[in-house]
Amino acid sequence: MSNLLRLIGRRLVALPLMVLGVTLLVFIVMSxxxxxxxxxxxxxxxxxxxxxxxxxxxxxNDPLLLRYWTYMVGLVRGDLGESFTGVRITDLVSxxxxxxxxxxxxxxxxxxxxxxxxxxxxALYRDRWPDQVIRVISILxxxxxxxxxxxxxxxxxxxxxxxxxxxxxxxxxWVHFSDDAGAYMRQIALPAFAIAVPNSGxxxxxxxxxxxxxxxxxxxxxxxxxxxxxSTVVARNVLRxxxxxxxxxxxxxxxxxxGGAVVIEIIFNIQGMGQLIFQGITRNDVNIVQGxxxxxxxxxxxxxxxxxxxxxxxxxxxxxx
Numbered sequence: 604m605s606n607l608l609r610l611i612g613r614r615l616v617a618l619p620l621m622v623l624g625v626t627l628l629v630f631i632v633m634s635x636x637x638x639x640x641x642x643x644x645x646x647x648x649x650x651x652x653x654x655x656x657x658x659x660x661x662x663x664n665d666p667l668l669l670r671y672w673t674y675m676v677g678l679v680r681g682d683l684g685e686s687f688t689g690v691r692i693t694d695l696v697s698x699x700x701x702x703x704x705x706x707x708x709x710x711x712x713x714x715x716x717x718x719x720x721x722x723x724x725x726a727l728y729r730d731r732w733p734d735q736v737i738r739v740i741s742i743l744x745x746x747x748x749x750x751x752x753x754x755x756x757x758x759x760x761x762x763x764x765x766x767x768x769x770x771x772x773x774x775x776x777w778v779h780f781s782d783d784a785g786a787y788m789r790q791i792a793l794p795a796f797a798i799a800v801p802n803s804g805x806x807x808x809x810x811x812x813x814x815x816x817x818x819x820x821x822x823x824x825x826x827x828x829x830x831x832x833x834s835t836v837v838a839r840n841v842l843r844x845x846x847x848x849x850x851x852x853x854x855x856x857x858x859x860x861x862g863g864a865v866v867i868e869i870i871f872n873i874q875g876m877g878q879l880i881f882q883g884i885t886r887n888d889v890n891i892v893q894g895x896x897x898x899x900x901x902x903x904x905x906x907x908x909x910x911x912x913x914x915x916x917x918x919x920x921x922x923x924x
Contacts, residue, residue: 614908625900626678629893630671638887644687683894687886692894695879700898702777703868703875707861709791710798714856717803718849722810723842729815737807744804749863753797753870760793773872794867801863802856809852813845847914854910858903865899 641657642649649657658664662673677684683692725737757763761772770793780787817823818841826836868877876895883891 614911618905618908621904622901623675625904626675626897627671629896629900630674631667633889633893633896634667634670636887636889638889640687640889643887644689678897683897684890686883686891687888692891695891696876696894696898699875699879699895700902702873703861703864703877703899704902706791706794706798706864706867706873706875707857709795710864711802711853711857711860713795713799714802714806714860715853717799718806718810721803721807723814723837725807725811726814726818727837729818734811737811741804741807741811744800744807747801747804749797749801750866750870752800753794753867756793756797757870774874775872777874794864794871794873797867798860798863802860805856806849806852809849810845813848814841817841817845850910850914854907857906857910861899861903861906 639654640661640663641654645653645657662670665673674684681693683696685691686695721737721740725734728734756770757772758766760767760769762768762770763772766772770789774790778786778790818837823836823841826840827833864875865877865880867873868875869881872878876899880892880895882888883895
């Protein structure tokens with residue numbers, strides 16, 4: 604138990620250091636932007652005095668490190684600054700980020716379900732026709748860009764000319780699950796599936812490989828030779844042990860899925876982090892782009908550390924390291 608606590612403690616100590624590094628990197632990169640925040644906020648007709656007053660009021664004339672320190676002090680307090688229109692970025696992120704998280708986790712949940720079914724079947728029927736078919740499916744899934752699949756889904760299944768009309772093509776107003784479960788599922792079905800398919804291809808191959816390696820171990824042959832049904836051995840031992848390896852990859856897939864969700868949100872007009880950063884880019888609003896980038900990067904780090912800790916909990920062998 605002491606080894607387990609030390610491993611978890613190391614990861615918790617690394618969390619603020621990694622977030623600090625990400626914020627510094629994003630802040631430095633954003634500082635190279637050619638956009639003039641004062642000009643964008645006050646307009647082209649603003650006088651030189653007004654521009655200078657704006658820069659002084661918002662500490663834009665301060666050295667880079669001093670501006671970074673001021674930004675970090677605000678960030679610790681939960682303040683991501685203001686957009687050039689005067690809107691608090693924290694308020695924008697607090698509305699958009701939960702939507703992106705829902706889309707990401709539902710997409711990954713679907714990918715995991717698909718991967719478990721296909722990966723286990725492929726391993727149990729190794730080198731036979733079900734395995735060959737599933738290999739082809741996983742390769743096609745890997746080669747399918749999520750944005751391209753999203754466009755196809757809209758064309759085939761959404762309420763557009765020639766489509767089946769089963770799902771909305773754009774999400775004008777986000778419906779919460781507590782308000783209308785049916786409308787919620789309809790609005791998130793196509794975006795989540797577009798995220799799930801490419802991720803399921805990777806996870807299927809990993810689950811299959813882990814299952815094959817576990818099925819070849821001596822304890823499996825011994826248990827089956829002792830008369831224990833193969834299905835019982837697979838369900839109680841093989842599957843549980845084989846899932847340790849895919850779990851380590853799941854954290855990375857969650858991060859990639861969150862990045863993919865940014866693009867999917869733009870296609871479906873979902874008011875998540877993707878739309879928010881798109882608006883920031885089109886308006887040259889560096890503060891919005893910076894706030895969204897730091898939030899997404901921090902979430903990616905936290906998710907991977909949480910998954911890393913789960914890996915430590917489910918894998919007894921690593922606790923003795």
